[in-house]
Amino acid sequence: MTLSTESTRFLEDLKVYLLASGKNEQATNEIVLELEDHLIEAEADGKSVRAITGDSPADYIQSISKEMAFDPKEAFWIVMQVFLGASSFLYLQNLLNGTTTFSILLVGGFLLISAVYLTTLAFLFRQDALRDGARPRIMRYGIHGSVHILLIIGLLIVNGLIDSPKITLSPSVGWLIGALLNAWILVTAWKTKTWILPIAVFVFFAPQIILRSVFNWSELTSGLVGYAVAAITITVVFIHESKQDQSKNTKL
Numbered sequence: 001m002t003l004s005t006e007s008t009r010f011l012e013d014l015k016v017y018l019l020a021s022g023k024n025e026q027a028t029n030e031i032v033l034e035l036e037d038h039l040i041e042a043e044a045d046g047k048s049v050r051a052i053t054g055d056s057p058a059d060y061i062q063s064i065s066k067e068m069a070f071d072p073k074e075a076f077w078i079v080m081q082v083f084l085g086a087s088s089f090l091y092l093q094n095l096l097n098g099t100t101t102f103s104i105l106l107v108g109g110f111l112l113i114s115a116v117y118l119t120t121l122a123f124l125f126r127q128d129a130l131r132d133g134a135r136p137r138i139m140r141y142g143i144h145g146s147v148h149i150l151l152i153i154g155l156l157i158v159n160g161l162i163d164s165p166k167i168t169l170s171p172s173v174g175w176l177i178g179a180l181l182n183a184w185i186l187v188t189a190w191k192t193k194t195w196i197l198p199i200a201v202f203v204f205f206a207p208q209i210i211l212r213s214v215f216n217w218s219e220l221t222s223g224l225v226g227y228a229v230a231a232i233t234i235t236v237v238f239i240h241e242s243k244q245d246q247s248k249n250t251k252l
Contacts, residue, residue, distance in 0.1 A: 010057050015029075020122045100174035110155065117148045121144065182201075199233065
């Protein structure tokens with residue numbers, strides 16, 4: 001027996017909330033599977049999800065979260081995934097531009113922006129999981145991501161105006177770190193079964209490489225084209241996934 005749209009959404013929200021709260025992934029999956037069995041039995045008897053959760057599914061999700069211990073290893077893994085994924089664009093872009101020198105201001109500013117980004121993203125995930133009804137996720141996360149990009153652009157502008165101490169890597173070390181970043185992206189995608197980041201990296205840099213090597217375009221112009229192609233591709237992927245989710249829920 002398949003679950004109703006309400007029960008399916010509840011399980012998805014529960015998983016998102018727990019993972020965004022730093023709970024262990026294996027323990028989270030076990031709880032979700034256990035509740036799925038209970039919901040299947042409840043719906044077979046003609047009951048709704050509230051027969052399990054009570055009047056407020058949001059309160060029920062929060063109560064489960066409070067009973068579970070915070071997993072620092074799981075949280076560290078998630079933070080590293082997001083941080084290295086985000087930093088790979090900045091680092092690989094500089095590598096493509098032939099730059100292996102990084103200012104302390106740039107590195108420190110990027111770490112601060114990334115910390116704010118991760119904290120607010122986890123907050124958005126938790127809040128989104130507790131909302132009832134239809135939720136404009138693409139717009140919410142799109143605005144959040146756009147603000148993050150604007151902060152990075154602002155950091156790059158400030159970094160160009162202010163002279164700060166610099167760290168210089170040799171070309172061989174620079175390319176080795178770039179290779180390790182790409183390997184990390186692929187391993188992470190394989191582990192999580194989510195290939196959006198490798199796709200984003202590819203569609204961001206492939207147009208730049210082609211435009212520079214074949215048409216001799218400037219760094220700025222080719223970079224803007226790469227950003228536009230990546231933004232459009234990621235938006236299309238999110239819309240496609242959202243339509244697939246809606247289609248599955250409709251069938252249920």
